[in-house]
Amino acid sequence: MFKEEFIAEVRKKDEEWEKGCLADTLSRAPERKDRFITTSNAEIERLYTPRHIADLDYFRDIGYPGEYPFTRGVHPTMYRGKIFTMRMFSGFGTAEDTNARYKYLLEHGETGLSVAFHLPTLMGHDSDHPLSRGEVGKCGVAVDSLEDMRILFDGIPLDQVTTSMTINAPASVLLAMYVANAENQGVPATKIGGTIQNDIFKEYIAQKTFIFPPRPSVRLITDIFDYCSCQGKVPRWNTISISGYHIREAGATAVQELAFTLADGMAYVVAGIEAGLDPDKFAPRLSFFFNSHNDFFEEIAKFRAARRIWARFMKEEIGCKNPRSWLMRFHTQTAGCSLTAQQPLNNIVRTTIQALAAVLGGTQSLHTNSFDEALALPSETAVTVALRTQQIIAYESGVTNTVDPLAGSYFVEELTSRMEKEANRYFDIIKDMGDGNILEGVIAGIENAFFQKELADSAYTYQKQLESKEQIMVGVNEFIVEEDIPVEILQITEEAERRQIERTQRIRAERDEKKWRESLDNLRNAAEGTENVMPYILDAVKAYATLGEIMDTFREVFGEFREPLVF
Template sequence: MFDDEELAAIRDAREDWEDDTLDPVLDAYGERKERFATVSNVEVERLYTPEDVTDLDYTEDLGFPGEFPYTRGVYPTGYRGRTWTMRQFAGFGTAEETNERFHYLIDEGQTGLSTAFDMPSLMGLDSDDPMSLGEVGKEGVAVDTLRDMEILFDGIDLSEVSTSFTINPSAPVIYAMYLAVADQQGLDREELRGTLQNDMLKEFIAQKEWVVPPEPSLDLVTDVVEYCAENTPKFHPISVSGYHIREAGSTAVQELAFTLADGFAYVEDAIERGLDVDEFAPQLSFFFNSHNSIFEEIAKFRAARRIYARVMEERYGAEAEASKQLKFHTQTAGQSLTAQQPLNNVARVTLQALAAVLGGSQSVHTNSYDEALALPSEDAVRVALRTQQIIAEESGAADIVDPLGGSFAVEALTDEVEEEAMAYIDEIEAKGDGSIRDGVLAGIEEGYFHREIQEAAYEYQSRVDDGEETVVGVNAYEVEEDTSPDTLHVDEDATRERQLGRLEDVKAERDDDAVADALDALREAIDGDENTVPYIVEAVKAYATMGEIMQVFEDEFGGYQETAAVA
């Protein structure tokens, strides 16, 4: 962007600035600390100039919004056409309680629903399973059968909302239940909009929720990808999730690299299944974390789009523009929230949400300030939603497309993040002898991802403990008085009793022969290497339970014990 003569002049001018202007101030006052770095411990320079982006080619590396390589965004009008989808996590207790929260959020102006499930549902267990004791409805809504899903969306027209489901091992069952409710409402499945997280590779890497081993888990994900491409083209069958990788303690670069590697693994598996990349790739979506280092996060989002576009085109032969456009949801960083002085979290979440917007996210979830203490209260949820609305309507951040594009600092950081992320992806590919999918599976089995994240998490906590990393209210600016707000309380005993009663009623009312036939058909589909989704749909319509359906998969494929990660 600058010729050699211009760069030489800038270099000379900078040296003069350092001698005449900077050094006297440093000698007199110094700086706040010796080293400035991001949350990921990446050192940042005092000043960035054209010298830091000498290799930047505007056409090849930046381009224009809505055009390859999409560094500046996937839409030419950015948020000037419409703002991002505003989502707030909702899910606690029984389906009735969460349905009430859904209606509240819609009335408050939320444009997309996001569903949290309790631990038994996440793990494919029924509420009456002995392993579910103490967890029913505790950290999300309990869903055992189609009856719960019917109540969950009572009074909500599925043709008018986009619904996100944060669930993984049992995601195909939840997807099947959603299809069944849509069928009951008489809706055209092709009009259904939403996102299923359904990212099992991330589970084995970071979040640790699974039912069957990695390879059959991957097959089940691809079943949903294949079925969605043919039947629900507006529904995202997978949200490849870096969020939980970051929450486990990774750096921003690790989050990006491991997430994209997982995404490319899913692409390779679908292509091996016989799908054309342009049939399914436009439906793939991603899910990132937005942490406190605002410029690092913006650089991460921009680098993600550029890497994805180039790899999808060059490696996988994607031709459709939609197949090369990385679209993603962003959630503010749960791990950054503090139980101490929780109102400080409002400021943290605001900065993190602003980074997501300046980075071009298609959908944003803002955490509630009280989530380090409990499930969010209605007041806290309203503040979180209003934070997004203020950014959209009052800040001006949504009025300019990629407003930080061309910033020497942001472009230099984007290049740095891209280079380091690609080094990780190349390492993963080498583990798979040229296959990213096989490299991811190998990395899971040998504990590679665990060790990388474990080391990063340890280094971060050490910096906090040493005071090198400031956490306001925790290791600096502490107060002694109790600053805890009133929090949401879920009556565990009443919730469990109500849920078990409904499950018992469903089992008493359903046709047991129809359930047995549906489960047998599912087993035969697995044995015959058929796509399992149509059979899961029939099973949920017969009111087979979550646990009964997932038990079929566990019977067929067995369980899984991970390899211990040794640092």
């Protein structure tokens, strides 16, 4: 990037500055502390100059937006052409409750929907299952059947809005419900757009809403790749959102989030290839989902490094020929784990900084957390402030007016390269666990609790830093005040649970029992064999089999996963 003679001159000038201007200042006024670190415990030097990026090649490592290796963004014009999608993660109570929230958000300028499902749906249970008691509608919306999906999107034309659904083990069922509901609206599956999270590896690693063992879970995922992308049944759908968000929320550092997320993505690509699929057909519809945490520059560097690593893997290791297969498109959510119940209005500032980092890092889609989320599900007031935060960044701040404005920063470029190197070190470890195969390495790392131990250690380190005040959290370990918290709390009542259970039981009583039974028998046979299960799931959904009934059918065939103990 720079000529050797220039770098030699910079090194000389750096030394002169350190011995002169810097030394004189330090003799009179020492720095606030001896060591400055990122949120992820990476040490930050006092000053960055051209010598820190002397090994970079501009064309090889940075390049141009919209061109390989996409360090500077996946589109040539980025936000000058189209603003990032503003997609607020929302769901609570019954489908009626959440439908009203979606319409409210769309009226206030949201540009894409994002569904939060309650815990029973995430775990593959209906609302009247004994394990669902007390959880119905509490952390998301209850969806048990096609009827719930109809009500959830009532009055929302599915050919005019894209929808992201945060669902993993039962992802195929929720996708089938969405497709069937769109068809009932008169919208063919070829016209709908959106994303299912469908990332089961990060569930084993971090969030824990898994059901089946890894290998049959991967089979369900590759069946979705095949059905939607390779067969072209739902061509505009992102078939997976490979998620680092929950890995970070579980205690990972930024580097671990980067490395483990991309390792999972690499493993899914290998799984698709081993299933006989053409990566140039399914890879363009892979997407990613990252966390944006408190350390502003570290997060920006993480996003830039992620695009570069993925492009190199897909082009140079997998050998994809389609440039769209090299692209990493991703959604970002601000860091839920950074929100505090203490002084909750401070969360607006945290969220703004995190959202700004995501935009400067080149995200395609963004969710901003609401300031009251450490206390309850977001109120309308809080969610409006969160949406307005995105709109102010997009339309008032000026940061969307040029592409990758921080490119060339000595600090940002050095940090980007450092994160790439550290992620590559993790990839080597994971591949070694699988005898060179990253898919086998990820599965081995789950089964021997490698990932879980890494996250536990990182979370413990960060907690110690908070307790020692090496890391400051305003209002928690510093600048503490006695306060009454005047925040409106959204309450989910038992009435919502009662209404949901009544609807689910009514659906069971009114459906065609013969079609229902045949659909589940056919699904079981497909699961026991090697056929793609997606057409059979779609038939079952249309016969009003419930989510729990479909997942129980798979449980009978695949069994359930039990996580190893972590010591």
